Amino acid sequence: MPNPASVPGGPPSALAGFRVLEIANMIAGPYCGKLLASLGAEVVKVETPAEGDPSRRRGPFPEDVPHPERSGTFLYLNTGKKSLTLNLEDPQGRVILAALMPEVDGLVHDLRPAQAGPVGLDPESLRQTNPHLVVTALTPYGSTGPYADYRGYDVNVFHAGGEGKLLPNGLALEYYPERAPLVAGSNMASYQGGLTAAVGTVAALYSAKYAAKIGRGGQYLDCSMQQAQLAVGYIPIQRLESEGVVEDRFSRFFRIGGVMPAQDGYVELLTLEPRQWQGLIEFLGHPEWAREEHFSDPATYGPELNRRLREWFSEHPKDWLYRQGQAHGVPVAPYYTPAEVFASSQQRERQFFRTVGHPEAGEVEYPGLPFHFSETPEEMRRAPLLGEHNSEILATIGYNQRDLVDLARAGVI
Amino acid sequence: MPGSNNDPDNNSESGAGPLSGYRVLDFGWVLAGAIPGMVLADMGAQVIKVETRRRLDYMRLGRPITGDQPDPEQNPMFHNVNRNKMGITLNTTHTAGVDLALKLAACSDVVIENFSPGVMDRLGLGYEQINKVNPAVIMASISSTGQSGPLRDLRAYAPSIGALSGLDSTMGYQGERPLGLKHAFGDICGALHTVFAVVAALYRRRQTGKGQYIDQSMLRATVVTNGIGLMEYAMTGRVLQTRGNFDPTMVPYGNYPCAGDDEWVSIAVASEDEWQNMIAALGNPEWAEQPAFSSKYQRLKNRDQVDSQLAQWTRSRTAEDVTELLQSHGVAAMPVMSAEKRLFNPHFRARGLYADIEHPSLGAEPIFNLMWNLSKTPSRIRRHAPLLGEHNRQVFCDILGMPEAEVEKLEDAQVIW
Numbered sequence: 001m002p003n004p005a006s007v008p009g010g011p012p013s014a015l016a017g018f019r020v021l022e023i024a025n026m027i028a029g030p031y032c033g034k035l036l037a038s039l040g041a042e043v044v045k046v047e048t049p050a051e052g053d054p055s056r057r058r059g060p061f062p063e064d065v066p067h068p069e070r071s072g073t074f075l076y077l078n079t080g081k082k083s084l085t086l087n088l089e090d091p092q093g094r095v096i097l098a099a100l101m102p103e104v105d106g107l108v109h110d111l112r113p114a115q116a117g118p119v120g121l122d123p124e125s126l127r128q129t130n131p132h133l134v135v136t137a138l139t140p141y142g143s144t145g146p147y148a149d150y151r152g153y154d155v156n157v158f159h160a161g162g163e164g165k166l167l168p169n170g171l172a173l174e175y176y177p178e179r180a181p182l183v184a185g186s187n188m189a190s191y192q193g194g195l196t197a198a199v200g201t202v203a204a205l206y207s208a209k210y211a212a213k214i215g216r217g218g219q220y221l222d223c224s225m226q227q228a229q230l231a232v233g234y235i236p237i238q239r240l241e242s243e244g245v246v247e248d249r250f251s252r253f254f255r256i257g258g259v260m261p262a263q264d265g266y267v268e269l270l271t272l273e274p275r276q277w278q279g280l281i282e283f284l285g286h287p288e289w290a291r292e293e294h295f296s297d298p299a300t301y302g303p304e305l306n307r308r309l310r311e312w313f314s315e316h317p318k319d320w321l322y323r324q325g326q327a328h329g330v331p332v333a334p335y336y337t338p339a340e341v342f343a344s345s346q347q348r349e350r351q352f353f354r355t356v357g358h359p360e361a362g363e364v365e366y367p368g369l370p371f372h373f374s375e376t377p378e379e380m381r382r383a384p385l386l387g388e389h390n391s392e393i394l395a396t397i398g399y400n401q402r403d404l405v406d407l408a409r410a411g412v413i
Numbered sequence: 414m415p416g417s418n419n420d421p422d423n424n425s426e427s428g429a430g431p432l433s434g435y436r437v438l439d440f441g442w443v444l445a446g447a448i449p450g451m452v453l454a455d456m457g458a459q460v461i462k463v464e465t466r467r468r469l470d471y472m473r474l475g476r477p478i479t480g481d482q483p484d485p486e487q488n489p490m491f492h493n494v495n496r497n498k499m500g501i502t503l504n505t506t507h508t509a510g511v512d513l514a515l516k517l518a519a520c521s522d523v524v525i526e527n528f529s530p531g532v533m534d535r536l537g538l539g540y541e542q543i544n545k546v547n548p549a550v551i552m553a554s555i556s557s558t559g560q561s562g563p564l565r566d567l568r569a570y571a572p573s574i575g576a577l578s579g580l581d582s583t584m585g586y587q588g589e590r591p592l593g594l595k596h597a598f599g600d601i602c603g604a605l606h607t608v609f610a611v612v613a614a615l616y617r618r619r620q621t622g623k624g625q626y627i628d629q630s631m632l633r634a635t636v637v638t639n640g641i642g643l644m645e646y647a648m649t650g651r652v653l654q655t656r657g658n659f660d661p662t663m664v665p666y667g668n669y670p671c672a673g674d675d676e677w678v679s680i681a682v683a684s685e686d687e688w689q690n691m692i693a694a695l696g697n698p699e700w701a702e703q704p705a706f707s708s709k710y711q712r713l714k715n716r717d718q719v720d721s722q723l724a725q726w727t728r729s730r731t732a733e734d735v736t737e738l739l740q741s742h743g744v745a746a747m748p749v750m751s752a753e754k755r756l757f758n759p760h761f762r763a764r765g766l767y768a769d770i771e772h773p774s775l776g777a778e779p780i781f782n783l784m785w786n787l788s789k790t791p792s793r794i795r796r797h798a799p800l801l802g803e804h805n806r807q808v809f810c811d812i813l814g815m816p817e818a819e820v821e822k823l824e825d826a827q828v829i830w
Contacts (some may be wrong), residue, residue, distance in 0.1 A: 014613035072644035150459035151745035153681035168592035185583035191638035207431030268576035333573035375625035
């Protein structure tokens with residue numbers, strides 16, 4: 001289904017008309033803002049003067065030359081936003097922030113309660129400034145409870161969420177019995193937190209305008225990265241509570257399948273249904289060691305089957321295994337590196353990657369957006385330069401260009 | 414408003430949830446398909462889960478917990494991801510079943526499905542057909558790789574998506590073979606992006622009166638949340654490899670062994686202040702004065718030495734003691750938690766992470782609660798997951814206005830089935 005291009009005069013994006021302030025760094029909060037911006041909300045990112053979001057220093061950088069306007073982490077997570085520099089430790093900075101609050105529909109921040117209060121972003125002060133405001137606080141462990149002011153980064157939250165003690169699992173344990181639990185290498189807990197916050201925020205923004213009367217108006221959304229991560233991995237808790245089964249990385253694995261070495265890489269094999277076993281047996285060429293009754297009794301035959309499967313898979317190239325396996329109805333998938341993801345035909349065909357120009361970083365192919373709407377455009381505009389929109393935004397609350405010079409001199413912007 | 418529509422102000426049943434007053438026809442199944450309806454129901458929408466006895470939701474299958482016979486009412490995860498929904502049975506291989514589905518779609522605001530691409534079209538329930546009976550409907554299809562393109566018929570589970578997305582290739586100990594993630598991340602990631610898109614589309618519908626179709630690919634969603642690795646390749650040509658517990662900007666960063674059997678604590682330090690606080694918490698040990706630890710630059714260069722010094726210190730302490738001490742000094746630490754620790758953790762309890770529900774088949778069960786706390790529209794877990802066909806009468810008689818005798822006849826004919 002064609003997706004309407006974002007063109008002047010075309011249909012507006014789904015969230016066009018919402019204005020949201022973002023006071024958040026690195027990955028979790030900015031991903032929430034990126035999603036809102038991708039559907040047309042006006043997202044103004046508040047950054048500290050001079051330094052900005054620390055993700056501006058994280059890289060990757062073109063040619064490995066560090067530059068605050070060329071960091072891949074920042075450019076990717078802040079597409080479509082505006083940037084306003086504001087020193088919240090300065091009294092005038094806080095005056096400006098308070099003046100902006102009545103102008104926006106939402107605020108997304110990642111400040112723990114102990115950080116939010118001193119800069120006037122506690123729920124009570126915000127409610128007084130703008131009773132219609134939707135406030136999303138995205139913190140490691142949520143804004144209430146004994147850990148409300150605990151610090152947490154991705155690795156901490158990840159292992160307190162659904163996957164603590166579970167990784168690496170699968171066949172991995174046969175290779176690595178006594179090593180530290182692993183975190184997912186992609187900042188998964190941060191993205192999961194940002195995504196969950198985005199879902200809650202869009203619902204609260206919607207509710208603010210259209211909910212039943214009792215729900216209308218602003219409200220406070222208390223979002224915990226840990227809690228979001230728990231929803232990803234609730235199954236082990238459920239199994240413990242309902243069945244008394246302890247799942248950890250020693251006990252949880254696919255009895256048949258998992259990571260299979262191929263001649264030139266790895267593939268993932270997982271068969272859960274009888275018709276998939278039949279397909280696999282056919283794919284293997286009906287060897288003596290693989291019979292349907294073996295697959296239906298993994299407790300007895302699993303280890304031997306896996307040993308044979310690994311041997312057989314390692315003699316073939318991964319793309320061949322992928323194609324031929326799929327042709328036999330067997331869920332085989334290759335382990336793609338980022339480079340192979342770029343090259344993969346599915347993403348190319350559906351025009352997933354988007355070339356985005358940037359005055360400092362030049363043209364780069366970005367991963368696009370996760371969804372596809374039939375009637376309203378999704379937007380992929382470049383990330384802002386630090387403070388790029390200072391004059392535009394401050395003009396809306398009555399500061400002229402000469403005021404800006406003094407604000408800059410005073411270290412406010 | 415077209416659709417169910419339900420003036421939200423006149424709906425008293427579901428309370429003050431942001432989506433109270435909306436109706437969702439939910440063909441979603443297993444995990445990726447069930448979660449969007451779950452979140453929408455948690456937000457107060459009336460969600461009608463459509464199932465069929467012809468082919469049970471896989472999530473209903475599994476080992477029995479009480480008794481020794483398989484029982485579709487005994488899978489606890491089904492109870493989690495289908496709470497707050499109503500449930501009907503409908504056999505859409507019969508034309509009469511399809512007609513009933515279209516009638517329900519005509520009075521719904523949202524339709525969710527995650528069958529293989531093309532299945533809904535073949536059944537006569539594709540977006541074009543549903544749009545004809547209800548132009549205001551928002552329909553979302555969730556699939557492994559999207560509704561078009563060369564991989565649209567791929568056979569895949571969440572681990573296959575992890576492999577294809579590039580996510581799993583970096584999952585493993587540094588420089589060693591990839592180990593993969595092997596959990597349902599792709600399902601949940603795709604499902605939550607779907608909810609975001611659906612609510613956004615509902616907002617636009619308020620302006621235009623028109624619905625639309627959302628094509629949600631689990632692969633795309635997973636790739637997007639692995640974006641930095643792709644940016645690294647796009648900007649430098651470097652291909653990320655397995656790298657264990659690693660963050661380019663933090664040291665220490667990882668899991669450190671503690672006293673006890675397979676006990677670990679995660680510790681992450683980003684700033685110079687945090688480092689100084691950690692060293693103070695450790696009692697200013699002599700090793701920290703060596704040049705290898707004197708600045709963040711040095712520590713980034715000497716990660717392994719930092720890790721081994723820290724591990725020596727954590728090894729004789731419990732994960733809880735380390736956490737309390739370091740957090741009291743403003744350093745990010747947290748035990749690596751087993752399922753049991755997560756279930757009984759006092760903070761998680763205080764935040765109400767679990768809700769106790771009473772299920773007719775299994776009795777009292779804790780299920781995971783809502784994913785966030787909303788101050789003004791605090792949705793709640795209103796009811797347990799539906800028994801198979803539990804709301805057939807309520808939906809077909811009360812909502813569609815069919816006489817009870819006709820429902821019985823269709824049950825006998827295995828249409829409502």
